[in-house]
Amino acid sequence: MRSLGILVYPNFELLDLFGPVEMFGWLAEVFELTLIGPTAGPIRSNMGLATVAEMAMNERTAFDILLVPGGWGRSIPVDTDALLPWLKEAAQKADRVLTVCTGSALLALTGLLDGRKATTNKALFDWVASKRPEVNWQAEARWVCDDKYYTSSGVSAGMDMALGVIAEVIGQDKAEEVAQGCEYIWHRDPTCDPFARTHCALGP
Amino acid sequence: MRSLGILVYPNFELLDLFGPVEMFGWLAEVFELTLIGPTAGPIRSNMGLATVAEMAMNERTAFDILLVPGGWGRSIPVDTDALLPWLKEAAQKADRVLTVCTGSALLALTGLLDGRKATTNKALFDWVASKRPEVNWQAEARWVCDDKYYTSSGVSAGMDMALGVIAEVIGQDKAEEVAQGCEYIWHRDPTCDPFARTHCALGP
Numbered sequence: 464m465r466s467l468g469i470l471v472y473p474n475f476e477l478l479d480l481f482g483p484v485e486m487f488g489w490l491a492e493v494f495e496l497t498l499i500g501p502t503a504g505p506i507r508s509n510m511g512l513a514t515v516a517e518m519a520m521n522e523r524t525a526f527d528i529l530l531v532p533g534g535w536g537r538s539i540p541v542d543t544d545a546l547l548p549w550l551k552e553a554a555q556k557a558d559r560v561l562t563v564c565t566g567s568a569l570l571a572l573t574g575l576l577d578g579r580k581a582t583t584n585k586a587l588f589d590w591v592a593s594k595r596p597e598v599n600w601q602a603e604a605r606w607v608c609d610d611k612y613y614t615s616s617g618v619s620a621g622m623d624m625a626l627g628v629i630a631e632v633i634g635q636d637k638a639e640e641v642a643q644g645c646e647y648i649w650h651r652d653p654t655c656d657p658f659a660r661t662h663c664a665l666g667p
Numbered sequence: 668m669r670s671l672g673i674l675v676y677p678n679f680e681l682l683d684l685f686g687p688v689e690m691f692g693w694l695a696e697v698f699e700l701t702l703i704g705p706t707a708g709p710i711r712s713n714m715g716l717a718t719v720a721e722m723a724m725n726e727r728t729a730f731d732i733l734l735v736p737g738g739w740g741r742s743i744p745v746d747t748d749a750l751l752p753w754l755k756e757a758a759q760k761a762d763r764v765l766t767v768c769t770g771s772a773l774l775a776l777t778g779l780l781d782g783r784k785a786t787t788n789k790a791l792f793d794w795v796a797s798k799r800p801e802v803n804w805q806a807e808a809r810w811v812c813d814d815k816y817y818t819s820s821g822v823s824a825g826m827d828m829a830l831g832v833i834a835e836v837i838g839q840d841k842a843e844e845v846a847q848g849c850e851y852i853w854h855r856d857p858t859c860d861p862f863a864r865t866h867c868a869l870g871p
Binding site: 469476477478481482484485488491496498505509510511512513514515584585586616617618619620622643644645646647648650657658 | 681
């Protein structure tokens with residue numbers, strides 16, 4: 464079994480979180496999911512609908528894999544003073560750290576991505592990059608892996624990346640099985656980013 | 668504004684629900700989302716993670732659009748005696764009824780799909796079809812629309828269908844905007860079903 468710690472915070476983006484969780488969750492015999500928030504209990508997403516954090520951050524920092532979703536638009540909708548020390552410690556302890564969409568802005572603010580390649584949502588690319596210019600931000604990538612850090616493009620790219628991580632951790636056949644089970648048309652190539660140009664042309 | 672009632676019940680499939688909800692939720696100026704369950708309060712998904720029903724079924728049956736997610740595998744993980752009368756009434760009142768994955772089995776059990784075209788998850792196709800042979804089950808379709816009833820294939824097909832419904836209700840440009848915003852590679856053609864043959868060959 465591998466533990467998957469899933470960070471949740473007020474105004475998180477629904478599919479950033481539940482997309483990858485669906486993929487990992489198909490393999491209940493391999494991945495043990497724990498939703499962890501600033502406080503335990505209900506936490507509302509940017510769309511109003513809530514999920515329920517099983518434990519508060521101060522209760523645990525050690526997970527094999529850590530998943531960090533993004534939040535709505537051009538803001539980091541969370542008290543970063545409280546969050547970043549936890550995120551830094553949990554990310555350092557984890558074997559793999561995954562961010563989706565603007566989740567990479569949060570991880571970048573810990574300094575752990577400095578000098579590393581990373582990506583994010585393309586519509587908000589410049590805004591995210593400005594939060595931590597020390598990161599080697601990639602303007603065209605569905606997702607990027609640098610050492611143990613996996614950062615994906617916007618929202619639905621998190622599902623493609625999650626399947627990529629599943630392939631790496633327990634094998635391509637298992638990842639294909641999950642995609643098939645979810646009837647998900649998996650975009651397997653992390654370098655193919657159909658949203659890079661359009662969005663970058665539009666500007667942030 | 669249009670009201671979107673989202674049915675949630677114990678052991679619902681996470682992405683069946685949150686995939687379409689992400690798409691509708693991007694258009695907060697158009698769609699008002701309400702999560703409605705057998706009881707108000709936290710309801711656990713098949714993967715353990717919970718969401719929070721804002722109201723109990725007995726509080727409301729009238730929505731413009733009704734969304735019915737599926738549940739895990741070859742069971743209907745819910746007390747259908749309690750659910751079906753509500754579902755039938757809410758479906759009759761709604762302008763559009765959307766089911767994802769095995770959600771179509773639930774809707775079929777109300778009798779409202781009798782004689783209509785509908786589809787479902789392809790791995791569980793025969794099982795779903797056996798629940799209500801009076802439905803004209805379609806073995807190859809990403810999603811099917813018959814009158815006001817929209818039924819999608821497994822799990823992630825719900826996102827494609829949701830965008831299709833958004834296109835129909837408020838225009839193709841808005842649907843494209845949502846797909847772009849979510850960086851979702853939208854499969855626009857409801858007749859193209861890459862999972863039909865593989866799964867049907869494997870059998871249920």
